[in-house]
Amino acid sequence: MQAYLDRSPLHRLFNPESVALFGASDAENSVGAKVWSNLTAGDFKGRLIPVNPKHKKIGGVACYRSVLDVPGDIDLAVIATPARTIPQIIEDCSERRIRNAIVLSAGFVEAGAEGLRLHCQLLDAAHRANMRFLGPNCVGLVRPWLGLNATFLNSGVPRGRLALISQSGALCSAIADWAAPHHLGFSAIVSLGNSADIGFGDALHFLAADPKTEAILLYIEGVRDAPSFLSALRAAARTKPVIVLKTGRHNQSSTAAHTHTGALIGSDEVFDAALARAGAVRARTFGQLFAAAEILSANKRSKGNRLGIVTNGGGAGVLAADRAGDMDVDLAAPSEATVTALDKILPPYWSRANPIDILGDAAPDKFVAAVKAGLADPNFDGLLVMLTPQAMTDATAVAEAVVSAVAEKPSKPVLACWMGESSVAEARAHLSENGIPDFTTPERAVEAFSYLAQHYRHRKLALETPGPGGAFSPDLSGARMIIAGALGEGRSMLSDIESKALLHAFNIPINITIEAATPAAAVVAAETVGFPVAMKVNSPDITHKSDVGGVRLNVMNAADVKLAFREIAEGMAKARADAAFLGVTVERMAHVEDARELVIGASRDPVFGPTILFGAGGTMVEVLRDSAVSLPPLNAVLANRLIDRTRVSRLLDAFRDRPAVDRKAVVEVLLRISDLVCELAEVTELDINPLFAGRDGVIAVDARIGIARPPARSGPYDHVAIHPFPRHLVWKDHHSDGTPLTIRPIRPEDAESEQTFVRELSPEARQFRFMGTMNQLSQEMLARFTQIDYRREMALVAMTQGPRGPRQQGVARYVINPDMTSCEFAIVVSGEVQKQGIGTRLMKALMEAARDEHSLTVMEGTVLARNASMLQLMAELGFSQSPDPDDPKLVFVKRAL
Template structure:
């Protein structure tokens, strides 16, 4: 019901430009000229105390002299003046400001102080800031061009959000010749206040925005970024490029945006989970944007290539193999169709070689047949201008074949002069086109990755992903004891104790402090044995000769004990030796040595790594990373991204490894990352896996103390499914009800529930006369991350109508309560609906009480909602729960209900 807090940036009623001038090429002169030239229809005020007029418009000495209220201030004056300008704007009720000026945090300590002064003034008056050191913002549909870009932009449906103003100018320049229009262009600059999360939150609800491009140098608030990006990626394609992938680039980022770049591998893992497309270069960003703007709906990675030249077709196939793109196997029906319309000497496979004399009709028939094939997910059409070729006619045939298709159709008309008119035709038809095959295949790979990442986006695992719960209390006890002793490195025995508490199979180890104690332990355990040093100062034991394998006798025990202690004395004389760990020697002839670890990324928090293990971990560098929490789908996906995964199946003399056991270890480690916020680092290396199961042979952990007041899972970028909010309720008639958070897989339950509501109940809840939720609404209602909103379902079990499943009972939804956090971060708006047959039986009350408890636990202070004034039962329930009811000043049909939490 309320407008978004960023609305003054994107739909201002009046704009004031500080520093507007007539001086040629001054930033203030360009900004004011752009606003005039773009045709902004609202009042536009030039603020310049030294001029009476600027560019033919009246100028004002200060914001206080402006004759009407101003929503947006654009500041292009020296940095030293900005804090005072923000203060003056606050006194006049301005709620948004774009600071184009540079010279703040990026300029050193004096600049940082100026930036803080500006922020403090903005917070006192409730002003939101974009910048400083930015290009500005555009909203072409309303004639808003508050930038110093030399040129305008067409109105369209593509939004750009960038930390680089220079990149914005490059994209805008590219767009002119490619018939691309924009809903918004936002240059964030240093992101001192408004950041990616804020802008994405606005664009999510912006009807003008259909696709989003992001240029990222660093992330300030990982959870806010992840939450907002996850929300928008559910309904709008997002393409991003992030720089700072290597050390040199990261250093440049620090000097440019004062942001922390973080690990690139972790960033890549994060955005994969968010369902977005990541590209590596600006050229790829342009190409992917062109493709995504065509409205394709990718469904896989099987590519068909149609070409009039064998060489280009092979080049495209080679690039597809490089990128892991599968060459589609054409169905028998498609092969028959092609045989009927192509010459006998066509390639009879994929790539579909039409032969050099191919005319437009061959292209039309071949492309159409491939697009119609259910075994094809996308088509690349290639043309080389040959003597018999009519490139423009062939282009028209391909465009016609793709009309109405949602499968990706990408074109590559090679050459220059002879195909120039064809490229113009592709631009007018909004078809992605390329000069060479390789970038065309790359674009298809982005579309395929988008489809795969959207499946990852659907995964919302809980912290406990299986039935046997870990002994978290025991694990925390081990950690707390070490911290009490002033230690942050757990020894091997302590590390294995934590692993065992999370039900991870480990080798049993005992600690010996003398040769005689070692001999006694050896007799108890039995031979063969392994002996390893334990030292808080030596994390990698093998580096100092601290591991002895294959110990078969008492003499070997004595020799190994003396050898290890002597190696430590010689190589690390300052190290503390707390003892020698003795454990059984694991002999698994079919075992594969793996590593599973947890590390702490400075931006995204805990990260799980998996790969080839043993003493050559660094040399092999075979490692994939993922953000917790994991479920089985995500664990398998993590495994498959490593080279070592190829030897986990049956391989030469080795039987297939027990993949279920490996997945279970990854799920257990995911639980550790969720439930142990003090876990900074962990290595299980090696983790031995064979056909019989898995065993952790060695482990090390680094820990730190935690702030006890931090909310649960505050250390994580992705919030797990909140199992702690599951509760049970018994109605007066004895019916058992479960109240639990909604999951993405509940979409079917939700749709059936809405269909079953009476017209009156649907109207009271949604204030609209529809019979069922649209697909977009269903996605928005069931796919969320529990940070920005919460939905609690009331369900009970009923006899199953799924005769083939063998299930006797299934869940049925009987109600739902939901809150969405308001932009202030302290309040939320709620909604509630209960099945008609259960009105008046306490389900709605219980849902609201549970929802209010969840909101309080999240730190929210106030809850409000909007109820139709003829919904008397809802108003009565709200009053009985302590909500106040008041009239809406601008709508007599609604009542505002509010309650302090």
């Protein structure tokens, strides 16, 4: 892992061996003086170099007029000079080959037109210098394990395993001030400031791999680069708890939406969906963020959401239980062994339930017995110990006893809540000093445990893999022709017929619709589709047809068709005389037995791009507001979770005399809409309302789609926050005997075939691929190998059709190195197709993807020295070979792309 971090362009930012401070000063109350004081006050073992033309010495240390005068190498520049001087300083740093900087100074984009000009100059200079920098207008960076405090904070920061990345310098200051008295330690505090260069994604990617960091806190005011942010957040949350506090929760994403979906989705709901997709946990208040920091600093992880509570006060227990219900924390019943153990020390009338009330006069020995029983209880994943000070309670003695009991069996997270203030201060300090986080209220303690439980739940959900899914090929050329025609006419909305045609191109069942400009044409259309019919106003200016009386249902005959046409036309003239009236649309009345009315839609968030909505449909959709939101791309597991987050999901099951809905068909529509918004960057809004769903399938009764031209020079998936399956990387080929062969990117639905492939490899092949003995992939590895981040890695599988369905015959993959210019690859091919050229074809396709998709210039890997066939393949493909200097059993291979 350290070798991986060493290649990061941020390596010397987070791990410098020499630091130059521009603007260093001894002037009282200046930023330069405070930063220099913080740098020299720590136990940083590297060089500290003051640079300021106004000083010859600072604190007895020689001060340089310019960085060009400094002898030796410099890893990190910390800049605290006026904004106007900084572009030139960056130029000087470039001459000294300094690749990382922290720009503390303000006066850039926040300072008007002149600041914006300086901001552009700063970015241009940094780009030419190949420099990555933090800020400007930031507090700086703290790396306590290095003894590095490159900030103007007023407090020192203790060492620990918790990292903070914040857009607010004030929050960094508050947490630093709060950390020491609460025995809270950090591996890093990162103040992003304006994030002109380094943003959340960059810092998260580094800290996700940092061995000193075991949990991460984020304070977010806004996200600029959603793809980078989610990619990094997902990588970090796979292995470490990530808690996020986001401000600005009540801004709406759209005030003038053209679809129900656009009106239903708010920006905060989208942010929640993004965090859930990445596996991060959200805090709602500063207090909750502090609570999360306390529990995470204890470095204990929960293996579930079952909390045991030990208390000497019934009221406190009820408060904790109420909050547990709010936070989806399970208060599991104590085991039989726990009840038996406590029966020996508690009165016969004790509750034998959770919370475990050991009564107000409980002495330290009763607390110890209850704590030991709780720690041994398999029904509890964590333990909360609460004390309410009473006449016969020695709070400190109880705290000391609890600390000793926990030290004997430190396997579960233990939290404390010593309620009160002055009488419990000494006890609280003792608990905190010994690694047991103490909270002032039962509610805050339960909230803190819930963050551990949510992280565990997210990790468990991330391991779910969808079953095999058939390949789906939409009619993309036809879909794009429909959109191009509408855009060519200057329209931002597709007509009803165009909208349904677009859905049909993605295999979504629709009700055939015909446009009719006159009553006579409407009769012909009705006779064509068959009675009874539905008639709806046809106008590009009407968003919701029912609102203007523009819908007639169950029209039974030709005479009624003419009457309905006239009534719709007259109603339009009265309700919306300004709207264009193009006639009506006619469609056969959709009949789905025991149908439920649903809505499925999509909208475009300004930060996270396309979003997908599912909920209860019909004309009351915006009143009921029973819906849930997710980010594409979806798979079957994610689609089912989206459905389950709504109340209407319960109506999809059988109840009374109504059969269950064909849920698989509903999921399929969600998957097709996911494909549609990923593949068609022009689609900005989409409504299917209602979608009739019954036991025999689904049908889209009404559809409305908004469109716009995508930005120039955008890539095929630049509009999507999470990169979808790249369809353009599918290669069709065949074996020498004519058997079809497909080489394509791996998908989550390949989990089963990937596992079968690994199981059927020979022991030698598994040894060559994994450099160890492994009979099959763990669930965690299986999810990791099939649910990949296409923006930072690629995996190509060779698939053929076997007697029992698709069969994997090989896989080649690469992961992009932190330098973002090279990648590390691996490949393995089934023994049944050895020497048939599968490895060569996979590697050529992989190299092409690395070069064309990610603009990489170098591919490298490690091969066992005894793997002669692989080394021969590498030679044939033009890879150089050299022995690994650290391990003679390995050969390092490398090729320019």
